[in-house]
Amino acid sequence: SAVISQKPSRDICQRGTSLTIQCQVDSQVTMMFWYRQQPGQSLTLIATANQGSEATYESGFVIDKFPISRPNLTFSTLTVSNMSPEDSSIYLCSVRTSGREQFFGPGTRLTVL
């Protein structure tokens, strides 16, 4: 398995500001992903965080709004830029292990006022 931590666990932000979420894994993993879960909804993939290259974004998500860094095989950050109330969600980091299992971090609960 993989142990994943995320910081912050929750935050309340003002519209127009930006928040950077950190994801740390206790072992090296090839695949890291960022998901969003809007209130009462399922999970939607934002992007795949690629080590050493630009992230791969899903349709509807752009780098200017959700810049992602992946400097090594155990760490990634997601920034939510120029936030609006519609960005209020849980943001989850996920990793895929060599055993093809996928684990999630505890999530970051973001509220934008």
Add this chain to the structure above:
Amino acid sequence: AQKVTQAQTEISVVEKEDVTLDCVYETRDTTYYLFWYKQPPSGELVFLIRRNSFDEQNEISGRYSWNFQKSTSSFNFTITASQVVDSAVYFCALSEAGGRGSTLGRLYFGRGTQLTVWP
């Protein structure tokens, strides 16, 4: 296209009842993985099981069991003798095993089933 359908939005049972959560999937890949996750009110996503498409054996883990039927593209989850602590949202998900570059391994989620177990 990949799709996961969890037709049951909400299920309520009384403690000690058995309950089955349905999951139907669509994929064009011949090799894929199926998952179940539990999301309690605290919000974290707890991994329950991963099943390979080429392994149709049913699996049992304590009070949990999973029935994978490729012929009907279903991967149902049964909780036996349910308990109040089983109350959560349960998600079924699909991941492809094919080589699709950097999106390999991404999960396609169903909408989730809210299970409430009453004492």
